Amino acid sequence: MPTLYATITNHGFGHATRIASVLAVLQSQAPELEIIVASTTPQWLLAEYLTQPFSYRPRSFDVGVVQSDSLAMDKEQTWQRWQEIHSQQTEIIAEEAEFLAQQKVDLVLADIPHLAIGIAHRAGVPCWMMSNFGWDFIYRPWGKKFSEVADWLSESYAQCDRLFRLPFCEAMASFPVIQDVGLTGVNCHFTPEDLHSKLGLSANRFTILLTFGGLSLQEIPYNNVLRFPDWQFITFDQNAPNLPNLKVIDRRWQIRPLDVMQICDRIVTKPGYGTLAEIYRTGKPVICLRRNDFAEADLLIAGVEQYMHHLVIEPADFLHGDWHFLAETLRSPTSNQKLPCDGEYTIAHAVLEYFAYAST
Secondary structure (H helix, E strand, C coil), X not given: CCEEEEEECCCCCHHHHXXXXXXXXXXXXXXXXXEEEECCCCHHHHHHHCCXXXXXXXXXXXXXXXXXXXXXXXXXXXXHHHHHHHHHHHHHHHHHHXXXXXXXXXXXXXXXXXXXXXXXXXXXXXXXXXXXXCHHHHHHHHCXXXXXXXXXXXXXXXXXXXXXXXXXCCCCCCCCCEEECCCCCCCCCCCHHHHHHHXXXXXXXXEEEECCCCCCCCCCCHHHHHHCCCCEEEECCCCCCCCCCEEECCHHHCCCHHXXXXXXCEEEECCCHHHHHHHHHHCCCEEEECCXXXXXXXXXXXXXXXXXXXXXXXXXXXXXXXXXXXXXXXXXXXXXXXXXXXXXXXXXXXXXXXHHHHCC
């Protein structure tokens, strides 16, 4: 029975949801496949996407960026944690490679911790990766202090056996074998009628979703929703106040942002691949905050402007303004081109083809 080991970068929820979309296809098309997920992503989040059993191994092999919320970054702590991983990499690789050998893992799929490559090769199996950027791309603009980290990551990525490059991407030139694929995602669990009934929302009121990734934002000025009493707002922030036109989604309901998007007229968010891919797939307009000093954000904003009905606003307009932008006229996409939305199937089928080949 083939065994796939999937590992996820230690940063937010977007990397987890997009690799989970691939694993969900694999579970539906090859239920006999053994899947091990090595990640510090909450198990409940993965379970919202994976409907069949999987093995959960809480392990972290990279840093991403240390953040207090979805916009605020702590570069010094990020650098310090990278030094810890660098000093321990030999032990980390040896220990996890031994685990892979014990579990008879056949293939590693990573998004996108660089140590996964060394772990896989030490265990004698290929390492495939999927992403729209490498962490070297994020760190290199941060100056000399991060240049050694970026170089270390670039050298590791150069050993990757295959990269599935997602849209909204940088060149990812360190990777020797690149296959471009479409946007990733999953189908909704609920119909619009089910959601309106379950959430007690009107199908006839203008609806706004406020969603800012797994880390959310520290201080969202929710009282601004009262400026729009005829509209209804939705948030997944468990700390949001009790306001008459604000619905807080309880995690126990197993409703995901993607499910809610289909009943919304506009979605307010920050630049994040997973969220923007889901918004694009639902065909809904987006109001997107800029994010400074994080190179991927520029790629994502460019994608928003090119492919989606949108507004792009400054964080200050959201955090300190009166939210007048909610009523502004949306801008049309600059391109008539449509993005393919089958990335999860392309990657899953490649995995299944590999297992079929490896078993002959």
